[in-house]
Amino acid sequence: MVSLDLYTSEYLLSLVKQREGETKLGECVQTISSLDHLTDATAAFVLVGISEDIGVRANYGTPGTSTAWEPALKTLLNVQSNRFLSGKELLVLGHIGCSNLPEPTIGSLQQEIEDLDHLVNGVIAKIAEAGKIPIVIGGGHNNAYPIIRGIAEARKNAIHTLNIDAHADLRVPLGRNSGNAFSYALRDGLLSKYGVFGLQQNYNNERMLELMDQMPEISAVFFDDLLTGSASILDTWTSFIAPFEFPGLEIDLDSVAGVLSSGGGPSGFTLNEIRKIILNSTKSFSYLHLCEGAVKLVDGREDVNTAKVIAYLITDFLKSQNNQGINPVFPL
Template sequence: MDRFKIYSQSDIDQLVNGRYGETKLGERVQTYSDSSANTLVSTTELAKSKARFVLLGIPEDIGIRANLGIAGATTAWQPALKALMNIQSNHFLRGNEILVLGHFEIDEPDSSSVNALREKVAKIDDLVYPIIKAIVAAGKTPIVIGGGHNNCYPILKGTSLAKRQAIDVLNLDAHADLRTMEGRHSGNGFTYAFANNYLGNYFMYGLHQNYNNEAIMSQIGSNPKLTAVFFDDILKGADEKKLLSGMKASAGLEIDLDCIENVLSSASSPTGFSVNDIRKLILTCDKQFAYLHIAEGASMLLDGQESKSTAKLIAYLISDFIKTQKVNLKA
């Protein structure tokens, strides 16, 4: 049965590699205070925590398979959490800024047909958005490790409902994910978010000309709410300044790991941003974001490819984000 598993401190302790004379983030992070909770998350209880950032995982690849992609995104959450929990706690990042909430446990549908997978994604939407809504309503910033990029839709829905407004998004991605409303999958989350008025202005940075169809190109060219900078143009000198200046407050930050070259994901690419390009963008950005969503990464794909570095990369991106957002809050 689909559910949300709330973590206790003992769940975190099992991930920490302790060392005498050192303190790791996992020894400083907070967990949900209501020990009687099973799967229900209360805005009131979350608001009691002094942590500003709430970390959770959506380890599923049903949305990716519903978009005819390669399975494996289920494998990112646990290794990434372990990598993050073993970062050193120091004056740059203490760890008590983070509440580790838990992860979704999602059953496979009875059928592996595309239609069954897409129907299941719609059920995942309904499972995810109330948790995001509770976090945002408590005044916290969700940090979500996926999982397929289909989850941008329930994250946007939950954030929008909590803030009672449409949410702008900056998406670092090789793909626009604006495919048609043919049933829910990882390639049309932003389409559904637009259709239901959860998405305001949509800013895309790093799209690949080779992997966005003509219908999507036409949408970008005709809809003033869509602004894109293609990676092909970044190679010729284009940058993100125009995008960042156009975003309203409370924008969401989406990072699809397929935009970074040679990172294991459902649509890995030999060309794209370097890891340090993305780190620099996060570390130098002066925007306050409503949430961070890291999607499509994998430690192992169904076709046998493996990478131990994906988990550590996700940990770097999350720690960069928290450090920068802490500074921006004080500015």
Template sequence: MDSFKFYSQSDVLSLVNQRIGEIKLGERVQTVSSLNKLESSSSKFVIFGIPEDIGVRANYGIGGAKTGWTSALKAFLNTQSNSFLSGEEILVLGHFEIDEPTDQTIAGLRNRVNDIDVLVCPIVEKVVAAGKIPIVIGGGHNNAFPIIWGTSLGLKQPIDVVNIDAHADLRNTAEGRHSGNGFSFALQNGFLNQYRVFGLHQNYVNHALPNYIKNNVAIKIAYFEDLLQNNKTIPQNWQEFTIDLSSPCGLEIDLDSIENVLSSAISPSGFALNDIRKILLGNSKKFSYLHICEGATTLADGREDLKIGKTIAYLITDFIKALLPRIYPQL
């Protein structure tokens, strides 16, 4: 049965390579045994995983996104604890354990994504309602919907979201749930206010999308091709694109937006990893959540990328470092 596995301190430490003279983040992070204990934790950031690729396969994609969580967590926990980031501000909650559907047809997979939505949303809601910032590692981009849903319920209002992505993920909701329409469902259900896509590739824009965007004032796009052709840096473009977004606001990073990062939609063209790091390290917004999705160590067709864990770990630590002074002004 589907469930959520809460991590104990021993679960965390089992992933840490301890060395004399060093302290790793995994030796400093907090854990809890239930959601009821979240509010009593001094942590501000809560990390958990959704290791599934059902939503990706429901969108005719290549499976493998379920493999990103464990490698990302291990790389993160083995990052040094130091004056730049201690680890005591962070709680590692655990991960979802999601069963494969018996019906492996597209219809069966899409029905299963509905179940995942209902599983994920309450956990996110509880984390947000406890005053914490979720950092969610996927998994497919279908999970954007329950994350937005849960955040909106936890804050008791719709939220804005900015998505760094080569795709808009605004496919028709009539298709059923999958990784390509999480934001469509969030808009349709009133949980998503303003939606921005930074780095959308023109090659992945279907014929109906431009008119849909034009007729929806809640949606704004920065095309990757336009970013390539102007004289501003990627961080400068990002600043201009997001400056008017209000709080609360969520941040989505689909790893297929970064060139040569292994995902179902891996691409030779995209942002450089260091450009995304610059965006995160220079961030001036107090984001309500971070969702990193679609990355894989191993795809179903056999392709591998052993760097994915460290890639995600860098993004997590950059996000936290930029937010710490805004959460704890004395730092």
């Protein structure tokens, strides 16, 4: 079973360490009691968590992505509200959770992902139809598919998406998992342009490479080429995203070196390089999806800093979009 739990302001305040003489984001963010009230909210951005790792399990990955949302939310809510970011531009909707399957098989996991797809799709479509920008914290990268579908349905057109990722996630669309969200989106006509930035040569199979060569909708920059080229990462990114119109922004945390994630490793972008990309991006984005991060993996590895990584990327995104006039920062 999958379900959406909406948050109250009282619950969010219970996560905030309040201090006299200062204000935290959690004291300023908005909440609603029903999806029908999205249009009543003045916030331009809507934050949703997805607590699951069924997509990772179905892709034979290391589970643990379900552990990222709650610590990331608590960290975000305790960021200072100040002249740089007030918090009033953000509505914290709640989180989508999945039940634990007693003895999961690949088939039962795939069915659960399809149920999750349906719920995420509906929630994202409602957010977009209300004129808001979704910010989604995963969970596995399987959730990119229903997010893309929700945005495409709201706009009644295929969309553009940029993905900062070590993996193209173009595995064969024969049962949903965290490795084939974009295969399904392309197959179903939901993506008219898909760009992947930071692919690693060691971790993309030949079939995917051939598919990227054959499909004009797909463009890619390999991390290995960034290491050998003379252009800066930011300059390459700026040129790469130029043809994309109002794209979604996907950031798989396995692209950031040293961040605990289901498929992470020692080589990749630094956190500050990703922050620089976001803060200097000149695009207005249709959504932000941060996925695959974990605070604890089932193999015993732990890193509480993943929550702070996610909080940095959310606040950077809000500041970047505010600076482009998506939603002027509200006065304190």
